[in-house]
Amino acid sequence: MINVKNLDKAFGDNHILKSVNLQVNEGETTVIIGPSGSGKTTLLRCMNLLEIPNGGEITLGEVTLGFSKNKRLTEKETISLRKQTGMVFQGFNLFPHMTVINNIIEGQVTVLKRSKDEAKKKAELLLEKVGLAEKANSYPYELSGGQQQRVAIARAMAMDPKILLFDEPTSALDPELEAEVLKVIKELAKEGMTMIVVTHNMNFARDVANKVVFMEDGIIIQEGTPEKIFNHTENDRMKRFLNIVG
Template sequence: MIDIKNLHKSFGNNEILKGIDLQINKGETAVIIGPSGSGKTTLLRCINLLEIPNEGSIAIGESKLVFNGNKKISNNEILELRKGTGMVFQGFYLFPHMTVIENIMEGQITVLKVSREEASKKALKLLAKVGLLEKKDHYPYELSGGQQQRVAIARAMAMEPEVILFDEPTSALDPELAAEVMKVMKELSREGMTMVVVTHKMSFAREAAHKVVFMDDGLIVEAGTPQQVFENTSNERLKQFLSIVDD
């Protein structure tokens, strides 16, 4: 499903990703953990081509791009790879002038070119899935942060991506609201949605991940099942990180 090989990304002279190799199978939830500045979010943004890697390759499903600092990637190539992904950010980025259901319909109509009737039908189904059907005609400012993030997840799902990328989806939320969002994400994981999740929530990684990836200083230091990473690691840097993480 996702195959990343020898991925490098620098900003000026600052090398953030230093040769990432990562494979994620269809239906897996991969959770990326690590200290701040380790390259987690940059890796996620490279997968979605919000940042263009300097070197290496990314394949998502049948689409693949090879990066070389001297070769310009075209907009069509970016769109071809990106259409297989949905992204849920730290901030919710809902359209403030649109209702909840309109937010979920918009991409379907403008990008997928489906009818308003079909878009509405899918939006209602997804709102029921995330437990917000009764909020369909509300505006974002009328929702809690947890509710807004659940709408953002529904919006990403409406585009029928092969994989959904989550960048610290609960970091701006208090524990109760974060639990609402995590509940939806765990359900998606159980249903076999392919997901890549950057988070500081170790409890989510333990409970929902098929694969846990520990990054430090731009490298993948260890990757394995939750049991391997949390209980059986022999890596001292990972042990140190886990000893100071409170969730």
């Protein structure tokens, strides 16, 4: 589904990603964990080309893009990858001046060129799916944080992505609101949606992940099934991290 090879990213002299290799299979949920500043979010943003890597290669479906310091991507290349990914941010990023349903309609009409009627039907189905059908005509400021994040998930899904990328989707939420968002993500996992989730929630990683990836200092230290990572790791750094976060 998505294959990352030797991915590098630096901001000036700050080398964030160091020859990262990662493969995510179709229909699987990969959860990325690790201490703050380890490169997790940057890796996710590179996969969606919100940050352009300095080196390496990303393959998503039939699209393969190579990167180097001297190469600039064309708009066509950028769109070819972005159209296959949906991004859910920790800060929701909804349009505050639009109703919930219009937040979900907007991208479908402007990017996918769907008719407004078709986009509205899709939006209504997705709002029902995330349990917010009754909030269609509300504005973001009228919603709780958990509700806003569920709208953000519906908006990402409306673009029919091949893969959903979640950047710490519950970090801004209290435990009760976190639970309602994680419930939606767990349902998507059961349905076979391909997902990469950056999170600090170890219980979620244990319950939902097909594969857990532990990052530190811009490299992948270890990856494997939740059983291997949480119960049978022999990596001392991994053990210390799990002892701290539980």
